[in-house]
Amino acid sequence: MKHETIPGATSAAVRSRLSAEGTEPVKSPYLQIQNVWKTFGEFAALKGISLSIQEGEFVCFLGPSGCGKTTLLRAVAGLDLQTRGTIHQGGRDISVLPPSQRDYGIVFQSYALFPNLTIEKNVAFGLENTRRSKAEIAQRVAELLDLVGLASQARKYPAQLSGGQQQRIALARAMAISPGLLLLDEPLSALDAKVRVHLRHEIKNLQRKLGVTTIMVTHDQEEALAMADRIVVMNHGVIEQVGTPTEVYREPASLFVADFIGETNQFPAKVLSGGKVALTGTELACAPHGCATGTPVTAVIRPVDVIPHGDGARSPGAPDVVATRENLIEVDVREMEFLGGFWRTRLASPRFGDGLLVADFSINAVRRLDIAEGSAMSVELPRDRVLVFPERAA
Amino acid sequence: MGNTIMTTYRAAALAAFATALSASAAFAQTELTVYTSIEAVDLDRYKQTFEAANPDIKVNWVRDSTGVMTAKLLAEKDNPQADVVWGVAATSLLLLKSEGMLEPYAPAGVEKLDPKFVDSSTPPSWVGMDAYVAALCYNTIEAEKLGLTPPKSWKDLTKPEYKGHVVMPNPNSSGTGFLDVSAWIQMFGEDDAWAFMDGLHENIAAYTHSGSKPCKMAAAGETVIGVSFEFPGANAKKAGAPIDIIFPEEGSGWEAEATAIIAGTANLEAAQKLVDWSITKEANEMYNVGYAVVAYPGIAKPVEHLPDDIPSKMIENDFEWAANNRKAILAEWQKRYDAKSEPKG
Amino acid sequence: MTAATLEIPRGRALRTRVSGDDLVKRGLMVVISLYLLVALAAPLYVLLSKSVSTYEFDLTAFELQRSDESATTWSEPTTVATLNEEVGGVITPDQLNTGSDGRLSLTALYPDFSFRSPVMYRIRGTSDDAAYLVGSELHRGTEWLELDSNSFRRVVIRPSASLGLDNFVAYFSTPALAQSIANSxxxxxxxxxxxxxxxxxxxxxxxxxxxxxxxxxxxxxxxxxxxxxxxxxxxxxxxxxxxxxxxxxxxxxxxxxxxxxxxxxxxxxxxxxxxxxxxxxxxxxxxxxxxxxxxxxxxxxxxxxxxxxxxxxxxxxxxxxxxxxxxxxxxxxxxxxxxxNVLAVDIYKQVIGQQNFEMGAVVAVLLLVPAVAAFxxxxxxxxxxxxxxxxxxxxxxxxxxxxxxxxxxxxxxxxxxxxxxxxxxxxxxxTVKFWPYDLTPSLNNFRFDLMDGGGWGAYYNSIVMALLTAVFGTIIVFVGAYMVEKTDGFAAGRTLFQFLAMLPMAVPGMVLGLSYIFFFNDPANPFNAIYGTMAILVVSTVTHFYTVSHLTALTALNQMDREFEPVAASLKQPFHRLFFRVTVPVSLPAILDISIYLFVNAMTTVSAVVFLYSTQTQLASVAVLNMDDAGDIAPAAAMGMMIFYTNVAARLLHGLVSRLLLKRSQAWRQR
CATH class of the missing domain: 1.10.3720.10 (MetI-like)
Structure with a gap:
C-alpha cells in the first residue's frame, strides 16, 4: 500500500484498529514471516522464526547483540536472504525478491546519507528516475523536509548537520517513495542520550501520523518499551516473546525476557505444592506457573514490585501492612543509593541466604517509613509479582 | 631566360603529371610491410627513393635492432606479419631460411652482385645490400694520458698494457660480437682463436650488449679501445670524438645487410619488385651514403672518416658455417667468459 | 517455541531472484574477471608451459644410407641411433638436449669421413616431421635425399619439441647462468x-x-x-x-x-x-x-x-x-x-640476444619464485x-x-x-655537446630522431600510452574494485577476482612481457590482433600496476558507508545511478591518485613493454634503454629527463586538477 498524502494523513482508523487488536477477529497480517531460518555454515542465526505484523503496527525487534534481530530485519529487506522460510508482504510472496523489487524504506544507524549530495538531493534521490516532473519532486522534497522539521537546511550538506538532524533526513529520504514498510536498523544508537530520547518521540509521532507499518531493531529496552506497539524479544535466533510493552514487562514469558527487560531479583528455588516455592531460607507464595512440584526453578521479583513496610518488629499493626501478610520478610537495609526519582536499596535477610534483595522505593515511602542505611524494616513480595521460571539463574 | 621559364614550365608539368600518376596509382597501390634494422636516420630516405622508382608500391617500415627484429621474426614464424625483410643481417636471414621462412627468389640482375653478398642456394633466399666491418675505435686522448700505443692487430689486444682498457660486445647478445668471434675462429683456427680470446678476456673491461656501444664508449672516454664496427666510429668522429678507427691487419669479420621475401606473403609480386630494385645500382648508390661497402661492385665512393680500401680488409666469411655452429660457439664462449665479474675465489 | 520447530527444514538454501541490476553487475564482474584472466592468468600459464617445452635431437627420426666409392652399391638404411651405437656413441646423450635452434652434424658417425671422398650418402626422415638442413636449406619428410660427401658435410639435423624439465636442468648446469641467481x-x-x-x-x-x-x-x-x-x-x-x-x-x-x-x-x-x-x-x-x-x-x-x-x-x-x-x-x-649477471638481464639476453624463448621462460619462472614468495x-x-x-x-x-x-x-x-x-x-x-671533451651547451642530444629508439615519436607514444593507461586503467581498476567490495553474492567469483587482482604484484614486468609474447603472438589466439599495437602496451601496463591501484581503490571504497547500496536498492535506484552520483564523486581523490600512479608508471616502465613495443609504438622509456644500449648515453639521459619533466608536469597538473575538482565537488568535506 502507498501513503500518498503525508501531512495530517493520520489514520484514526489505523489507530483504532490497533487498539482493538486482539478482540476483533484476526485480519490477514500485512507482513507474515513463516519458519524463517538463516544459517552460516553450521551456525544458525535464525531458527524457525514465524511472526505476523499487522498493517500500521510499530514493531520492535529487541535483544542482545547476536540474537538475530538484525539478521531478521535484513531478511525482510532482502539484503541477506534467509536460508529457508517464506516472507509475505501485503499478500505478495517476497521471499526471494531482490531488495529493489520489495517495498520498503530503510534507515541505518550510520544514516548512510550521501555525503556529496545536498539534503534536498539526498531526499530526492529515490524520486528521480520515476517519471515525476521536477516541480513535483521539489514539492514532495519540501513536504518531507517540512515533516521532519528541517526545511531550512535543504541546501546544506549532510556533514553540516548534527547527528539527530542527519537521522531525520535519512528518515525523510526513506519515506520519500511512500513505502509500505519502514525498516529502522538501530536508528538511534549513534546519537547521544538526550537527542535519542527526543528523536524517539519524533519518530513515533511521525509513524503514527503516516500510519506506515514499521519494524525497528534495537538492543535498547527503554527505546523498545517507549516506541513499540509490540515488542519481539529475541535471543539465540529464536523469538522468546511477542507482546505489548506492558505484557513483556509485566508478564515475561521466560527468565531471559524477565532478565533482559527491566531489573530483577533472581533466587534459585524449588517448586512446592500449594502455589509456593522454596528459597534457600524461606518459602514464598508465587504467581501461577506450569512447573511440577519439586522442579528446581528461578524465582524472580522486580525491585519496583517490592512493597516497603515499616519496622516489622516494632509496629506490626501499622496501617501499611497488607492484610494478607503473605510473603512478608524482615530485612536489614544494607545500602541505599539515591537515583533521583527513587531510592535503590539493598536489603539483607537470613532468609535470602548470602544474597541481597534489591528494592526500589519511592522518595515518599523512604521518608514516611524512615528508611535509612542500617535500619531494619519489613518488605512484602506480592504473590502475583513473584514469577517462577523453569530455568536456573545464571 | 627562356631556358629558365622552360625549365619551370617543364617542372610544373612534370609535377602535375606525377600527381595524376600517384592519384591513379592510389587505386592500385600495394602496401608492403617491410621489416628492417637499418639506421633510423636512413628510413625515410630509403622509402622515398624506392617509392619514387616504384609509385605503385608503398613501404610500411617496421624497424628494430637486429636482435629484436630476428626474435620478432622467429616469434612470428607461424603467423608472419612481414612481406619483405630489407636491411637485416644475413646471419639472421640464414636462421629464417633454415626455418623455411624465406621465399627463394633470384632478382633480376643478381649476377652483377659480388657473389659473397648472395645466398649460396639457387635460387638465392637472400641478396645482400652492403656490409659493416669489424673495427677498433681507439681514444687517442685517453690513450695518451695512459701512455698507450695504438694496437695494429687483433693479437696486439692481448698485450698486458691494455689490461682493463678494452670493451667488446657480448656475442651472446650482439650480432657484432658474434661476427668478431666467428671471424677469429675462421681466421686463426679453432684452437688459436680460443687461446687468443682467453688472452683478450684478461684485458676486457666489459662486454656490452650492443655492437656499437664499445665504440661510443671509446668516443666518450669510458674506455680506450672499443671492439666495434666502422660506422659508429665514423659518426663519433664526425661529432668531434678524439678517436681513431683501426682495421686490424689480420683482416676483419663482417656482416652483410640483406633483403629477402618472407614465404607465404600475399604480395609476392610487389615483394619481388622491391627485391629487384634493392640490388640495382641506384639502390646501392643510396646505401653508399652511409655504408662504405656495398654489394654492387665498383660503385662505392669513400665515406668520410673511413679508409677507401675497406673491402680488402674483409675476410672470406662463411655465413652458413657461422649459422650452423652458432649455438656451439656461443655455448663455449659463455662457458669460458660470461661469468667475467663473478666474485673471485 | 517447541523443540520440533528447531529442526531446519530439508531442502536447498533459498537464492535471491536475480534482478536486471544484478545481471548488469555480474556481467561487469565477468567482463573484468575475463580481462584479468586474459591479461594475466592465461599468459602466465602459457609461459609456464613454454618453460617446460624442450628440444632434443631424436636420433631414431633419421635414416642414412652410404654408398661405396663407386657410388653404385648402397648400405642398408640404418637409423642414426643404431649407427651411433655401432660407432660407440660418438654423439653423447648430453648433446641430445638442445634449444629450439639446435643443430647436430652427422659426419662424426663415419670415423673415416672425408669431404673429398667420392662416397655418396642418402638421408631421410622416418616421419614427415623430421627436419634437417643441408647448409641452411630446410628439408623435411621421408623422401630420400642423395648427397655427395662434400654436401653431406653440410648436413645438420634439427631437434624436435617435447615436454620436460630439461631447460631447467640446462639452466642450472650452465655455471654463468646459475651464478645469476646467487648474484640477484x-x-x-x-x-x-x-x-x-x-x-x-x-x-x-x-x-x-x-x-x-x-x-x-x-x-x-x-x-x-x-x-x-x-x-x-x-x-x-x-x-x-x-x-x-x-x-x-x-x-x-x-x-x-x-x-x-x-x-x-x-x-x-x-x-x-x-x-x-x-x-x-x-x-x-x-x-x-x-x-x-x-x-x-x-x-x-x-x-x-x-x-x-x-x-x-x-x-x-x-x-x-x-x-x-x-x-x-x-x-x-x-x-x-x-x-x-643477474636474472632479469638473463631473460633479456636469452630472448633478445639469442632468440632462446624457452630458456627465457625458464629464467622468468625462476624470477617468479622469489617474487611470489616475497608477496x-x-x-x-x-x-x-x-x-x-x-x-x-x-x-x-x-x-x-x-x-x-x-x-x-x-x-x-x-x-x-x-x-x-x-x-x-x-x-x-x-645539455652539453660531447661529454667529456666538449662541454659547450647544446641541445644536440635532444635530436632523438637521428638516433635509435624511435625518436620524438617514442616520446609522444609514451604520453599517449600513459594517458590511455591512466584512463582505461583507472576505469577497469575502479569498477573491478567496486564489484569486489560492493556487490553481494557471487562469492566464488569475487574471491577469484580478488586473487587475480593481487597476483600482478608478484609478477615481475619482464615475466609479464615475455608471457604476453607467447600468449598474444599466437595466430590461434583471438586477441592476436592487439599484438604489436598500442593496445597491448596499455593492457600490459595496466595489468603490471594493477595491484597497487586496486588496493588504493579498495581502501577508498572501504571507507564508504556499506549501507549506500542497500539504501539505493530500497529507493529502487539502479546501482549505476548510485555509482555515478555518489560512489565516483566521493572516491574522486582516490581515483585521481590511481590515474596519476598509472600515468607516472606508464611513462617510466621498461620491463614489460620492452618485449611488446613495435616500430609504430616505440616508447620513451624503451628509447632510453635502446639509446644507452647503442652507446648514445647522453641522448638516453636527455630522454630520461624528458620523462622526468613530463612526470613532474603531470604531478603538478594532477595537484591542480585535484584541488579544483575537490573545491567544486567536495564542498561537503568542509563543515
Missing part, C-alpha cells in the same frame, strides 16, 4: 639492507624531529619514482664512470657491476621504502614514549624497545617490497651491471600490521631538540643532495 639474491639483500637503513633514518627524521624544510625533503625523496630505473644507472656512469666527475671516490673500483647496481637500486627503491616505513612510524603512540620517559629509559633504549618494534611490520613489509623491486628490475643492471610473506605481514594501526591512540608529537634536529637536517640534506646530484648530472650531460 646478493644484490637484493645488500640493497635491501642499505635502503631500509637509509629510509628508516629519513622516515625517523621526517616523523620524529622538528627539523626545518620537511616538505622539501618529502618532495625530493619522491623524485626517483618519476624517472625510469635506467636513469640512475646513467647518472652513475657520469658520476663514477671512467670519465666520471667523482671517479676518485671509487678508489679504483669499477662502477660497472655490483657497486653500481647497489647504488642505483638504493636510488630507485628509496621512495617505496620511505613511504611504507614513514607510514609505520607516523602512527606511533605518544603514550608509549611518555611511559618510557617516566621509566627513565635512555633515549637509545627507548629507540630499540619502542620505536623499532612499533615500526617492525613496516620495516619487514618495506624490505620485501624493495627486495622484489631490486631482483626483478631490469633497466638498472642492464645499464650499469657490466658483466655482473605471500608480505601479505601475511600486512594482515598483522592492520591490527597494529587500528590500535593507535594518541599521535606522537615530536619536541624540538637542537642537536638532534640539526643531525636530522644534515642527514636528510645528504640524502637529498645525492638524489638531486643524480638527476642534475643527467640534466648536465644531456
Amino acid at each position: 639474491v646478493l644484490m637484493g639483500v645488500i640493497s635491501t639492507v642499505l635502503v631500509i637503513s637509509i629510509a628508516f633514518g629519513l622516515a625517523y627524521a621526517l616523523n620524529r624531529s622538528c627539523m626545518p624544510f620537511k616538505g622539501f625533503f618529502r618532495l625530493v625523496t619522491t623524485i626517483p619514482i618519476l624517472v625510469p630505473s635506467l636513469l640512475p644507472g646513467i647518472a652513475l656512469v657520469y658520476l663514477f664512470g671512467n670519465q666520471g666527475l667523482l671517479k676518485g671516490l671509487m678508489m679504483g673500483h669499477s662502477i660497472y657491476g655490483p657497486i653500481g647496481i647497489v647504488i642505483g637500486s638504493v636510488f630507485f627503491t628509496l621512495p617505496h621504502a620511505l613511504l611504507i616505513i614513514s607510514t609505520a612510524l607516523s602512527v606511533a603512540d605518544q603514550r608509549h614514549y611518555e611511559a618510557a620517559q617516566s621509566l627513565r629509559s635512555s633515549p637509545w633504549r627507548t629507540f630499540w624497545t619502542v620505536t623499532v618494534p612499533g615500526a617492525r611490520y613496516g620495516i619487514i613489509s618495506a624490505a620485501f617490497v624493495v627486495f622484489t623491486l631490486v631482483i626483478t628490475d631490469f633497466g638498472l643492471p642492464k645499464v650499469i651491471g657490466g658483466q655482473y 605471500f610473506v608480505d601479505s601475511a605481514i600486512r594482515k598483522r600490521q592492520v591490527a597494529l594501526l587500528s590500535a593507535r591512540s594518541v599521535p606522537y608529537q615530536p619536541k624540538p631538540d637542537r642537536g638532534f634536529d640539526t643531525a636530522c637536517f644534515v642527514y636528510c640534506s645528504a640524502v637529498a643532495l645525492f638524489i638531486l646530484m643524480m638527476i642534475g648530472v643527467c640534466q648536465f650531460a644531456a
Whole structure:
C-alpha cells in the first residue's frame, strides 16, 4: 500500500484498529514471516522464526547483540536472504525478491546519507528516475523536509548537520517513495542520550501520523518499551516473546525476557505444592506457573514490585501492612543509593541466604517509613509479582 | 631566360603529371610491410627513393635492432606479419631460411652482385645490400694520458698494457660480437682463436650488449679501445670524438645487410619488385651514403672518416658455417667468459 | 517455541531472484574477471608451459644410407641411433638436449669421413616431421635425399619439441647462468639492507624531529619514482664512470657491476621504502614514549624497545617490497651491471640476444619464485600490521631538540643532495655537446630522431600510452574494485577476482612481457590482433600496476558507508545511478591518485613493454634503454629527463586538477 498524502494523513482508523487488536477477529497480517531460518555454515542465526505484523503496527525487534534481530530485519529487506522460510508482504510472496523489487524504506544507524549530495538531493534521490516532473519532486522534497522539521537546511550538506538532524533526513529520504514498510536498523544508537530520547518521540509521532507499518531493531529496552506497539524479544535466533510493552514487562514469558527487560531479583528455588516455592531460607507464595512440584526453578521479583513496610518488629499493626501478610520478610537495609526519582536499596535477610534483595522505593515511602542505611524494616513480595521460571539463574 | 621559364614550365608539368600518376596509382597501390634494422636516420630516405622508382608500391617500415627484429621474426614464424625483410643481417636471414621462412627468389640482375653478398642456394633466399666491418675505435686522448700505443692487430689486444682498457660486445647478445668471434675462429683456427680470446678476456673491461656501444664508449672516454664496427666510429668522429678507427691487419669479420621475401606473403609480386630494385645500382648508390661497402661492385665512393680500401680488409666469411655452429660457439664462449665479474675465489 | 520447530527444514538454501541490476553487475564482474584472466592468468600459464617445452635431437627420426666409392652399391638404411651405437656413441646423450635452434652434424658417425671422398650418402626422415638442413636449406619428410660427401658435410639435423624439465636442468648446469641467481639474491639483500637503513633514518627524521624544510625533503625523496630505473644507472656512469666527475671516490673500483647496481637500486627503491616505513612510524603512540620517559629509559633504549618494534611490520613489509623491486628490475643492471649477471638481464639476453624463448621462460619462472614468495610473506605481514594501526591512540608529537634536529637536517640534506646530484648530472650531460671533451651547451642530444629508439615519436607514444593507461586503467581498476567490495553474492567469483587482482604484484614486468609474447603472438589466439599495437602496451601496463591501484581503490571504497547500496536498492535506484552520483564523486581523490600512479608508471616502465613495443609504438622509456644500449648515453639521459619533466608536469597538473575538482565537488568535506 502507498501513503500518498503525508501531512495530517493520520489514520484514526489505523489507530483504532490497533487498539482493538486482539478482540476483533484476526485480519490477514500485512507482513507474515513463516519458519524463517538463516544459517552460516553450521551456525544458525535464525531458527524457525514465524511472526505476523499487522498493517500500521510499530514493531520492535529487541535483544542482545547476536540474537538475530538484525539478521531478521535484513531478511525482510532482502539484503541477506534467509536460508529457508517464506516472507509475505501485503499478500505478495517476497521471499526471494531482490531488495529493489520489495517495498520498503530503510534507515541505518550510520544514516548512510550521501555525503556529496545536498539534503534536498539526498531526499530526492529515490524520486528521480520515476517519471515525476521536477516541480513535483521539489514539492514532495519540501513536504518531507517540512515533516521532519528541517526545511531550512535543504541546501546544506549532510556533514553540516548534527547527528539527530542527519537521522531525520535519512528518515525523510526513506519515506520519500511512500513505502509500505519502514525498516529502522538501530536508528538511534549513534546519537547521544538526550537527542535519542527526543528523536524517539519524533519518530513515533511521525509513524503514527503516516500510519506506515514499521519494524525497528534495537538492543535498547527503554527505546523498545517507549516506541513499540509490540515488542519481539529475541535471543539465540529464536523469538522468546511477542507482546505489548506492558505484557513483556509485566508478564515475561521466560527468565531471559524477565532478565533482559527491566531489573530483577533472581533466587534459585524449588517448586512446592500449594502455589509456593522454596528459597534457600524461606518459602514464598508465587504467581501461577506450569512447573511440577519439586522442579528446581528461578524465582524472580522486580525491585519496583517490592512493597516497603515499616519496622516489622516494632509496629506490626501499622496501617501499611497488607492484610494478607503473605510473603512478608524482615530485612536489614544494607545500602541505599539515591537515583533521583527513587531510592535503590539493598536489603539483607537470613532468609535470602548470602544474597541481597534489591528494592526500589519511592522518595515518599523512604521518608514516611524512615528508611535509612542500617535500619531494619519489613518488605512484602506480592504473590502475583513473584514469577517462577523453569530455568536456573545464571 | 627562356631556358629558365622552360625549365619551370617543364617542372610544373612534370609535377602535375606525377600527381595524376600517384592519384591513379592510389587505386592500385600495394602496401608492403617491410621489416628492417637499418639506421633510423636512413628510413625515410630509403622509402622515398624506392617509392619514387616504384609509385605503385608503398613501404610500411617496421624497424628494430637486429636482435629484436630476428626474435620478432622467429616469434612470428607461424603467423608472419612481414612481406619483405630489407636491411637485416644475413646471419639472421640464414636462421629464417633454415626455418623455411624465406621465399627463394633470384632478382633480376643478381649476377652483377659480388657473389659473397648472395645466398649460396639457387635460387638465392637472400641478396645482400652492403656490409659493416669489424673495427677498433681507439681514444687517442685517453690513450695518451695512459701512455698507450695504438694496437695494429687483433693479437696486439692481448698485450698486458691494455689490461682493463678494452670493451667488446657480448656475442651472446650482439650480432657484432658474434661476427668478431666467428671471424677469429675462421681466421686463426679453432684452437688459436680460443687461446687468443682467453688472452683478450684478461684485458676486457666489459662486454656490452650492443655492437656499437664499445665504440661510443671509446668516443666518450669510458674506455680506450672499443671492439666495434666502422660506422659508429665514423659518426663519433664526425661529432668531434678524439678517436681513431683501426682495421686490424689480420683482416676483419663482417656482416652483410640483406633483403629477402618472407614465404607465404600475399604480395609476392610487389615483394619481388622491391627485391629487384634493392640490388640495382641506384639502390646501392643510396646505401653508399652511409655504408662504405656495398654489394654492387665498383660503385662505392669513400665515406668520410673511413679508409677507401675497406673491402680488402674483409675476410672470406662463411655465413652458413657461422649459422650452423652458432649455438656451439656461443655455448663455449659463455662457458669460458660470461661469468667475467663473478666474485673471485 | 517447541523443540520440533528447531529442526531446519530439508531442502536447498533459498537464492535471491536475480534482478536486471544484478545481471548488469555480474556481467561487469565477468567482463573484468575475463580481462584479468586474459591479461594475466592465461599468459602466465602459457609461459609456464613454454618453460617446460624442450628440444632434443631424436636420433631414431633419421635414416642414412652410404654408398661405396663407386657410388653404385648402397648400405642398408640404418637409423642414426643404431649407427651411433655401432660407432660407440660418438654423439653423447648430453648433446641430445638442445634449444629450439639446435643443430647436430652427422659426419662424426663415419670415423673415416672425408669431404673429398667420392662416397655418396642418402638421408631421410622416418616421419614427415623430421627436419634437417643441408647448409641452411630446410628439408623435411621421408623422401630420400642423395648427397655427395662434400654436401653431406653440410648436413645438420634439427631437434624436435617435447615436454620436460630439461631447460631447467640446462639452466642450472650452465655455471654463468646459475651464478645469476646467487648474484640477484646478493644484490637484493645488500640493497635491501642499505635502503631500509637509509629510509628508516629519513622516515625517523621526517616523523620524529622538528627539523626545518620537511616538505622539501618529502618532495625530493619522491623524485626517483618519476624517472625510469635506467636513469640512475646513467647518472652513475657520469658520476663514477671512467670519465666520471667523482671517479676518485671509487678508489679504483669499477662502477660497472655490483657497486653500481647497489647504488642505483638504493636510488630507485628509496621512495617505496620511505613511504611504507614513514607510514609505520607516523602512527606511533605518544603514550608509549611518555611511559618510557617516566621509566627513565635512555633515549637509545627507548629507540630499540619502542620505536623499532612499533615500526617492525613496516620495516619487514618495506624490505620485501624493495627486495622484489631490486631482483626483478631490469633497466638498472642492464645499464650499469657490466658483466655482473643477474636474472632479469638473463631473460633479456636469452630472448633478445639469442632468440632462446624457452630458456627465457625458464629464467622468468625462476624470477617468479622469489617474487611470489616475497608477496605471500608480505601479505601475511600486512594482515598483522592492520591490527597494529587500528590500535593507535594518541599521535606522537615530536619536541624540538637542537642537536638532534640539526643531525636530522644534515642527514636528510645528504640524502637529498645525492638524489638531486643524480638527476642534475643527467640534466648536465644531456645539455652539453660531447661529454667529456666538449662541454659547450647544446641541445644536440635532444635530436632523438637521428638516433635509435624511435625518436620524438617514442616520446609522444609514451604520453599517449600513459594517458590511455591512466584512463582505461583507472576505469577497469575502479569498477573491478567496486564489484569486489560492493556487490553481494557471487562469492566464488569475487574471491577469484580478488586473487587475480593481487597476483600482478608478484609478477615481475619482464615475466609479464615475455608471457604476453607467447600468449598474444599466437595466430590461434583471438586477441592476436592487439599484438604489436598500442593496445597491448596499455593492457600490459595496466595489468603490471594493477595491484597497487586496486588496493588504493579498495581502501577508498572501504571507507564508504556499506549501507549506500542497500539504501539505493530500497529507493529502487539502479546501482549505476548510485555509482555515478555518489560512489565516483566521493572516491574522486582516490581515483585521481590511481590515474596519476598509472600515468607516472606508464611513462617510466621498461620491463614489460620492452618485449611488446613495435616500430609504430616505440616508447620513451624503451628509447632510453635502446639509446644507452647503442652507446648514445647522453641522448638516453636527455630522454630520461624528458620523462622526468613530463612526470613532474603531470604531478603538478594532477595537484591542480585535484584541488579544483575537490573545491567544486567536495564542498561537503568542509563543515
